[in-house]
Each structure stands twice: as structure tokens, then as C-alpha cells.
Amino acid sequence: MAQKFSMSLPDDVYDLVKEMAEQEGTTVSGYLAGLAKERADADRTSRERLARLTSKDRAADPDAYDQRREEIRQRMHAAKAAAAVKKINAT
Missing domain, CATH: 1.10.1220 (Arc Repressor Mutant)
Structure with a gap:
């Protein structure tokens, strides 16, 4: 129509x-x-x-976005683990 x-x-x-x-x-x-x-x-x-x-x-992935994202994720996990260890040691 x-x-x-x-x-x-x-x-x-x-x-x-x-x-x-x-x-x-x-x-x-x-x-x-x-x-x-x-x-x-x-x-x-x-x-x-x-x-x-x-x-x-x-x-x-010309800007290596996926690689940078993975590196940031790993650093965040490492920082979280370090904070947990610090908290345990502080008590």
C-alpha cells in the first residue's frame, strides 16, 4: 500500500x-x-x-582495548587481595 x-x-x-x-x-x-x-x-x-x-x-583490536581491560581487571583483583591481606594483618 x-x-x-x-x-x-x-x-x-x-x-x-x-x-x-x-x-x-x-x-x-x-x-x-x-x-x-x-x-x-x-x-x-x-x-x-x-x-x-x-x-x-x-x-x-587496533587500540589493544581488550588487553588493557584485562590488565585493569587483574590489577583490581590484586588490589582487592592486598587489601584483604592488610585487613587480616591489622587485626
Whole structure:
């Protein structure tokens, strides 16, 4: 089912779009719908390509985030153990 909406265009733009639509053998609505679909498809393709490229970057972990996170976790556990030992020795 097609959704209907109203759109205002300056006369010169409408005339240009109408002329291009006629050259392609379609209506103004059909022409604008085709342009919108092309743009949406191009945008989706671009986002998918970017996601593929960045997923490779994240998989390689170029900033060594996972390694740093593990080092911090180990230091936190060591500090907690040291605090427990200090507490035992203080009593």
C-alpha cells in the first residue's frame, strides 16, 4: 500500500522534475519515489560497507582495548587481595 503525502516545490523545480519524469515515462510521484528509493538503497549499502570495514578494525583490536581491560581487571583483583591481606594483618 502506498502512503500519500503533500509536498510543495517551487514552480521552477516542479517544472524540472515534471520534465525529467516525462523523459523517463513516469509521473512526478513515480519519479520522486524512484529517487527516494535509490537514495535509501545507496545509504543502506554505504552503512553496510562501513559496518563491514569497522567490524574488521574492531576484530583486530587496533587500540589493544581488550588487553588493557584485562590488565585493569587483574590489577583490581590484586588490589582487592592486598587489601584483604592488610585487613587480616591489622587485626
